[in-house]
Amino acid sequence: MSFLTGTTKLVNTSAIPAGVSRSAAVSLLHDHDFFLRCEPHYVSHRTLPPTEASSSASASAAAKSEYQLPRDLEPVGEPPVKLYEVVDHVPNPVWSSSVVSNEEFVDFKDGLWVRIRSPLAVVMETRWTIRERKKNKKEKTTTSENGKGEGEEGEEEGELELVEDVMISCSKLLMGIVKGQVDTNWREIHRRIAARLVEDAKKKKAGEGKE
Numbered sequence: 001m002s003f004l005t006g007t008t009k010l011v012n013t014s015a016i017p018a019g020v021s022r023s024a025a026v027s028l029l030h031d032h033d034f035f036l037r038c039e040p041h042y043v044s045h046r047t048l049p050p051t052e053a054s055s056s057a058s059a060s061a062a063a064k065s066e067y068q069l070p071r072d073l074e075p076v077g078e079p080p081v082k083l084y085e086v087v088d089h090v091p092n093p094v095w096s097s098s099v100v101s102n103e104e105f106v107d108f109k110d111g112l113w114v115r116i117r118s119p120l121a122v123v124m125e126t127r128w129t130i131r132e133r134k135k136n137k138k139e140k141t142t143t144s145e146n147g148k149g150e151g152e153e154g155e156e157e158g159e160l161e162l163v164e165d166v167m168i169s170c171s172k173l174l175m176g177i178v179k180g181q182v183d184t185n186w187r188e189i190h191r192r193i194a195a196r197l198v199e200d201a202k203k204k205k206a207g208e209g210k211e
Contacts, residue, residue: 003170004171004173005121005171007167007168008167008175008179009166009168010166010168010182010183011123011164012163012166012186012187013161013164014046014161014194015160015161016157016158016160016197017157017158017194017198018156018159019198019201019205020043020158020197020198022130022160024201024204025130025160025197026109026110026111026130028193028197029105029107029111029128029130030077032082032105034083034196035105035112035193038188038193039189040052040188040189041090041099042088043087043089044087045084047083047084048084048102048163050081051066051081051083059078059080060074060075060080060081060106063081063082063106064073067081067104067115069106069113073106073113074080074108074109074205075106075107075108076107076108079136080106081105081106082104082105082106082107083102083104083105085100085103086101086103086129087099087202088101092177098117099142101119102116102117103116103119106165110130112127112128113127113128114128121171121173122174123169123170124166124167124178125167125169126164126165126166127163127164129162129163129165130161130162130163131160131161131163132159132160132161133158133161151155162190162194164180164189176208
């Protein structure tokens with residue numbers, strides 16, 4: 001029943017290291033195989049076939065209607081909504097250790113939008129965006145909704161940042177567990193993304209030096 005369901009929003013932000021271009025950062029978010037493996041509890045995934053609506057000539061409009069995507073979300077690529085079945089190993093008092101979720105991925109020009117449907121009617125919608133850092137933002141880099149930051153050592157900050165906007169919808173009895181998992185995992189996910197971006201940038205620079 002609706003009065004038993006709660007929603008909460010979280011925002012987690014990390015600076016992207018210097019030397020990484022916007023296009024490279026967005027392209028990495030569009031690499032779904034890599035992105036899925038950034039989840040610390042990831043076990044496996046498989047691609048599900050697109051629906052008939054998302055394969056039609058007006059696929060983008062049909063997909064936005066069928067999947068009830070946010071109005072301001074403009075998918076890029078085909079099919080506009082990519083579907084995955086994902087298995088995570090999440091020991092906790094509620095679920096079994098293997099949690100199977102259905103996930104919807106939508107690439108857009110500035111990043112990636114993901115909807116995760118997990119057991120017990122847990123739904124998470126997350127918008128991952130690459131954007132320019134705010135000029136008046138002096139605190140170091142990895143911030144959550146409480147405004148506290150944690151620095152990443154060893155890499156100079158660039159002019160871009162990764163913003164993770166999360167909306168969780170689930171039973172109020174489960175909200176603490178689900179929110180706790182997001183709070184526990186997001187730093188490691190951001191770290192893996194940043195590390196890959198630095199690695200790719202170094203490889204590109206080394207390749208250019210050999211030409």
